[in-house]
Amino acid sequence: MTTDNVTMWRELDIDLKSHDRLLGALGPIYQQIYLSQRNRPEGMGFFDFVVGDIHGIRVRELREHAKNGGKVVATYCVFVPEELVWAAGAIPVGLCAGTQFSVPIAEEVLPRNTCALIKSSFGFKLGKICPYVQASHLIVGETTCDGKKKMFEMLGQYQPVYVMEVPNKKTAASRQLWLEEVRAFKGVLEKLTQNEITAENLSAATQLTNQRRRALKRLYDLRKARPVPISGKDALLVTQVSFYDDAGRCTRQVSALCDELDKRVAKGEGVALEDAPRILISGSPMAIPNWKLHHLLETAGAVVVCEESCTGTRHFSDLVAPGSDGLDGALNTIAERYMNIHCACFTPNNERLDDIVNLTKEYRADGVIHYNLQFCHTYANEAVRVEKRLEEEGIPLLRIETDYGDEDTGQLKTRIEAFLEMLRK
Amino acid sequence: MICAGLDVGSRTIKLVTLDGNDLKSQVAATGANPLKRCRELIGDNGYRRLVVTGYGRHLVAPALGGEAISEIKAFALGSHHLFPGCRAVIDIGGQDCKVIRLSADGTVQKFEMNDRCAAGTGRFLEVTAATLEVPVGSLGNLALGATRQITLNSLCTVFAESEVVSLIGRGEETAAIALALHEAIAVRIAAMSKRVNIAGKTVFAGGAALNRCLGRLIAEKLAIEMVIPDSPQTVGALGAALLAREGD
Ligand code: SF4
Numbered sequence: 001m002t003t004d005n006v007t008m009w010r011e012l013d014i015d016l017k018s019h020d021r022l023l024g025a026l027g028p029i030y031q032q033i034y035l036s037q038r039n040r041p042e043g044m045g046f047f048d049f050v051v052g053d054i055h056g057i058r059v060r061e062l063r064e065h066a067k068n069g070g071k072v073v074a075t076y077c078v079f080v081p082e083e084l085v086w087a088a089g090a091i092p093v094g095l096c097a098g099t100q101f102s103v104p105i106a107e108e109v110l111p112r113n114t115c116a117l118i119k120s121s122f123g124f125k126l127g128k129i130c131p132y133v134q135a136s137h138l139i140v141g142e143t144t145c146d147g148k149k150k151m152f153e154m155l156g157q158y159q160p161v162y163v164m165e166v167p168n169k170k171t172a173a174s175r176q177l178w179l180e181e182v183r184a185f186k187g188v189l190e191k192l193t194q195n196e197i198t199a200e201n202l203s204a205a206t207q208l209t210n211q212r213r214r215a216l217k218r219l220y221d222l223r224k225a226r227p228v229p230i231s232g233k234d235a236l237l238v239t240q241v242s243f244y245d246d247a248g249r250c251t252r253q254v255s256a257l258c259d260e261l262d263k264r265v266a267k268g269e270g271v272a273l274e275d276a277p278r279i280l281i282s283g284s285p286m287a288i289p290n291w292k293l294h295h296l297l298e299t300a301g302a303v304v305v306c307e308e309s310c311t312g313t314r315h316f317s318d319l320v321a322p323g324s325d326g327l328d329g330a331l332n333t334i335a336e337r338y339m340n341i342h343c344a345c346f347t348p349n350n351e352r353l354d355d356i357v358n359l360t361k362e363y364r365a366d367g368v369i370h371y372n373l374q375f376c377h378t379y380a381n382e383a384v385r386v387e388k389r390l391e392e393e394g395i396p397l398l399r400i401e402t403d404y405g406d407e408d409t410g411q412l413k414t415r416i417e418a419f420l421e422m423l424r425k
Numbered sequence: 426m427i428c429a430g431l432d433v434g435s436r437t438i439k440l441v442t443l444d445g446n447d448l449k450s451q452v453a454a455t456g457a458n459p460l461k462r463c464r465e466l467i468g469d470n471g472y473r474r475l476v477v478t479g480y481g482r483h484l485v486a487p488a489l490g491g492e493a494i495s496e497i498k499a500f501a502l503g504s505h506h507l508f509p510g511c512r513a514v515i516d517i518g519g520q521d522c523k524v525i526r527l528s529a530d531g532t533v534q535k536f537e538m539n540d541r542c543a544a545g546t547g548r549f550l551e552v553t554a555a556t557l558e559v560p561v562g563s564l565g566n567l568a569l570g571a572t573r574q575i576t577l578n579s580l581c582t583v584f585a586e587s588e589v590v591s592l593i594g595r596g597e598e599t600a601a602i603a604l605a606l607h608e609a610i611a612v613r614i615a616a617m618s619k620r621v622n623i624a625g626k627t628v629f630a631g632g633a634a635l636n637r638c639l640g641r642l643i644a645e646k647l648a649i650e651m652v653i654p655d656s657p658q659t660v661g662a663l664g665a666a667l668l669a670r671e672g673d
C-alpha cells in the first residue's frame with residue numbers, strides 16, 4: 001500500500017484501521033475467486049489491476065477532479081441518468097455496497113431484516129470505510145424500494161443526499177412525473193456544479209454513455225458463443241467496474257477485451273467444458289465484491305452466460321435515442337430510455353418476464369437461477385410469477401434467496417449441484 | 426464386487442454396500458470427525474466404487490476416492506428403486522428437509538429445500554422433545570395419544586421452545602403439546618410440497634419418517650398416498666450405492 005494512498009485516505013477521513021481490515025480481506029478473496037481461474041482472457045488484466053488498487057487510482061482521479069473544481073456524484077441505482085451528470089462536468093460513480101464487511105456496522109442502527117445492499121451501503125458511510133462515498137459531493141438516491149427510501153433519509157444526516165422519485169407504474173402520468181424528475185435533476189446538478197447543461201454537452205455525454213453501453217452489449221453478445229469465451233465471474237466483474245471507472249477508458253478496455261474474445265470465438269476456444277450447463281441469472285443486482293453465486297456455480301462446473309439484472313443487461317440494453325429538438329428533446333429521450341428499465345419496482349412488470357424468456361433463448365441457457373437478496377420484497381415476490389412463466393415455457397428454474405454472508409454456502413451448494421444434475425441428465 | 430454409497434449427514438452417517446444384490450447398511454453418529462467415522466464404517470471391507478452424498482460429501486469423496494452427488498439426486502435414485510411408481514420424495518433429516526418431484530422414470534423435475542433455518546427439520550423435534558423431557562423416538566407415539574388439540578404460534582425452533590415452556594407452565598397435556606409440535610412441522614412441509622406441486626405416490630424418507638405421527642399428518646394435509654421405506658434413514662446412501670453400481 002503506497003503512503004500516497006494512506007495520506008489520501010486520511011484526508012478523506014477514512015477510518016484507517018477498519019479500512020485496512022477490509023482491503024486485507026479482499027486480497028485473498030480475489031486471489032481465490034478470480035486469479036485462480038484458468039485460461040482467463042488477457043484483457044482481464046486491466047480489471048484485475050483496477051480491483052487490485054480499488055481504493056487508490058480511481059479515487060485519486062476523482063480527487064484531482066475535485067481539486068480542479070469538479071464535482072463527484074454518487075448513485076446506487078441504474079435509474080439515475082448519468083448522462084446529465086457527465087454533461088454538467090461532474091463524474092458519476094455507482095457505489096458498490098456488495099460486502100458483508102459493513103453489514104454489522106449498519107445493524108447497529110438499521111433493522112436487521114433489511115436487505116444486505118442497503119445495510120452494506122449504510123455501513124460504509126457509518127463506518128467511514130468507502131473512499132468513494134467520502135469523495136462524493138452529492139449522493140443521489142431514488143424511490144425504487146421502501147428500505148432505500150428510508151435509508152437515504154438517514155444518510156442525509158451525514159452527507160448531502162438528493163432523492164429522485166421513480167414512479168411505480170408506466171402510465172402517461174407516471175412518464176410525465178419522471179420527465180419532471182429528470183428536469184429537476186438537471187437543475188440540481190447545475191446548481192451543484194455551477195455549469196449549465198446544454199443540448200451540446202448533453203449530446204456529447206450521451207455519446208459517451210451510449211458507447212460504453214454498446215461495448216458492454218458486445219461483450220455480452222460474445223457470451224452467446226458455445227463454448228463461452230469468458231467466465232461469468234469475469235464478465236460480471238467488467239460490468240461492476242463499469243459503474244465507477246471512467247466511461248471513456250472503460251469503453252476502450254472492454255472493446256480491447258472483446259477483440260481478444262472475438263479471436264477466441266473464431267478458434268472455438270472457451271473457458272468451460274463444452275457440456276458445462278449454461279446458466280442465466282435473473283434478479284437483484286450484484287454489487288462489487290458480491291461474486292458469491294457466480295463463484296458457487298462456476299466451481300460446481302456450470303458457466304454463467306448472462307445476468308438479467310442491473311449489474312447485467314438492464315445496465316446497457318437500451319441506448320438513449322438521439323434527441324431531435326434541442327435540449328428539451330434530449331431530456332425527453334433520456335427520460336424514455338430510463339423508463340424502459342424493467343425493474344421489479346414497477347407494477348405490472350410483465351416485460352421482465354418476456355426478457356428472461358428471450359434472453360434464455362438468445363444466450364442458449366440451459367437453466368435460469370432467480371436470485372434475490374433476502375428481504376428484497378419486490379424481487380422475492382416477482383419470483384413467483386417468474387417461476388410460473390418459466391414453467392409454462394419449459395425452462396428449468398432454481399430460486400435462490402441469500403445475502404452476503406457465508407453461513408448458507410453449504411445449503412446453496414447442495415441446491416445448486418442438484419439443479420446442475422437436473423440440467424445435465 | 427462391492428459398490429458403496431455413503432450419506433454423510435450433519436447428525437448421522439449412513440453406509441449402504443451392494444455386493445451384487447446383497448445389500449448391507451449401517452448407521453453411525455457423525456461426531457466431530459466425519460472422515461474418520463466413514464473410514465471406520467467401511468472398515469477392511471473395501472469397495473470397488475464409491476459414491477458419496479450428504480452435507481459432508483465434498484470432504485469425504487476426494488479423501489476416499491469417490492464421486493460426490495447431491496442429496497436430492499441420491500434420494501430420488503433410492504426412492505425410485507424402492508418404489509418404482511413413486512412420483513415424489515419428502516425427506517426430513519437432522520438439519521434439513523427437502524421435497525422432490527419426480528417424473529415417471531424417476532428423474533428429478535423440481536425440488537425445494539429449507540433455507541438455513543432449522544424449522545421443520547429433525548432438529549426442531551429434538552429440541553422440543555428435550556424441553557418436554559421425552560425421548561425423541563417416542564414423541565410421535567405420545568402425540569398420537571393426545572386428547573386435546575392446541576396450536577403452536579411459532580415455527581421457529583428458538584421461539585417454539587419458549588412457547589412449549591409456557592404451555593407446560595399452563596399445565597397443558599404433554600401429549601397435546603407434542604401433537605401441536607408435529608402439526609407445526611407438517612404445516613411447513615405441506616406448504617413446501619405445494620410449492621413443488623407434488624402428486625401421486627410419495628416416499629417419506631429420512632430419520633423423521635420413523636415418526637408415525639408426522640407421516641400421518643403430512644399425508645392427511647396433502648391428501649396423498651404416502652409410503653415409508655423399512656429403513657427410511659438409508660434411502661440416500663442406497664441411492665448413492667445404486668449409482669456406484671450403475672457405473673461399475
Ligand atoms: S433493481 Fe431496481 S432499484 Fe435496484 S438498481 Fe436495479 S433499477 Fe435500481
Ligand code: SF4
Nearest residue numbers: 115117145284373376
Ligand atoms: S435489493 Fe431490493 S430491497 Fe435491496 S435495495 Fe434493491 S430493491 Fe431495495
